[in-house]
Amino acid sequence: MQNGVHFISGLPRSGSTLLAAILRQNPRLHAGMSSPVGSLFMALQGAMSRRNEAAVFIDETQKRELLKGIFDNYYHAVHPSKMVLDTNRAWCSKLPTLVKLFPEAKVICCVRHVPWIMDSIERLIRQNAFELSGIFNFESLNTVYTRVNRLATSDGLVGFAIDALREAFWGENAGRLILVGYEALCKEPSRTLDQIYDFLGERRFAHDFENVEYEADDFDLGIGTPNLHKVRRKVSWIERETVLPPELFNRFANDAFWMVPELNTHNVPIIVPRG
Template identity: 55%
Template sequence: MHTGLHFISGLPRSGSALLAALLRQNPDVHAGITSPIGSLISMLLREMSQGNESAIFIDDTQRKAILRGVFDGYYGAISQTQTVFDTNRLWCAKLNVVAALFPNAKVVCCVRHLPWVLDSIERLTQQNRWELSKIFNFDPGGTVYSRVEGLVSSSGLVGFAYNALKQAMHSEESDRLLLVSYETLTREPQRALDAIYDFTGLPPFQHDFESVTLDANEFDARLGTPGLHKVGNAVRPNERQSILPPDLWRRFEVDSFWSEPAWNLRGVRIV
């Protein structure tokens, strides 16, 4: 497998599907929605730990080779002709593993003002009135308040990704990170893509922002969340009024830490 492997991570509902849809317009790039590799890596790390008595026969060199082999096996011939962007929110939490496996890899992190992340998930939940979502363990009960509590818990869809991003920004591997805000991606998409190409060392490419496609309908249906990865035909900012109650909005309004210079102690690049 050649060194043309990078990652997409960051917060949910912050433009990762849109970014993948744009990147795949480039014939030299392979990108998509969340791949199974993150789950496979987590499973293998567990099975190769001392929690498995057979792990006594596996040393660190073998662990590294086995994990690297997952990428080689999954992407196969694709990686010989295209630069791969693998998407998973796990990568911010495993930045040290990424750095050890792929010394030249970069991680593009999609971020968005946190109340809008929660608003987007709640809006999708309310729109899918006939479907129960795996996001909430197919629970038919609850309100926006209980759903938000679940989302922002340390193991929740938003809370895990949020804490992983904070960890990554203060790690020794933080120079591998590029944060791309949803606002920049939807309002100035060419500037966002130019920054990504520059950061990853790829040649510039002129994208078509009026014709964007990504088909993940079957995947979303299996999650009981139709539209989770739906991408509009054209890149546009989505101006609307939030459906979050005002007290919930205020609770998370100041939590977009990446926009605070005092927080970004390692000078992570933000677009």
């Protein structure tokens, strides 16, 4: 991590894996799907809390070094000389801690209109008709309504990510964020990547948007959700009809709070398609 660490966070099914697949074409950068670092980070925080009676022997400096050591040790072994962009939806909820560990860190938040996030997950479940997904605890008896309702709860896959993004968007560290719209990434990848590089203070790179590669087949199969992290070779935008019942789709139609200018009180930069 000699060249620093930044973070990719935001909403699920909103382009974080695609963005990482593009960025990793740059030999100066390392990016990927959610790494083990986030879960190790959260587990260590729990182990150092008062839930552990021996935590009384761990002072704040030690806590800082132990948490930072997860990043140092993991990425020193993997990519010691690259700038790291670590991915996890929970990072938006951990900014007060992250900025103390990495004072120069910035966060790229991938966003997408929420109805289409729900649609994307439902479409993936239906494509894997003979698999039960770990997203829903491998349960067999459910419907599109129970699945979407579960995703939307505050501890659900989508609901938690939205709450974490809200926390960061209106928090004291909002100046570290940039929001990247999925539609902008797909329709205008070159312009979008240029803005991301400018935000990070990195020199721009000529990416090949016709030949993007990324796979995590073993991971996806392990959670019963093949193609969860599959990235199409060519970056493009595909228009489609939703598979959700109208009332479910419309339920989330106004949840894109980041698209309301009056609510952007910290002037967070937001990349959306032109026109």
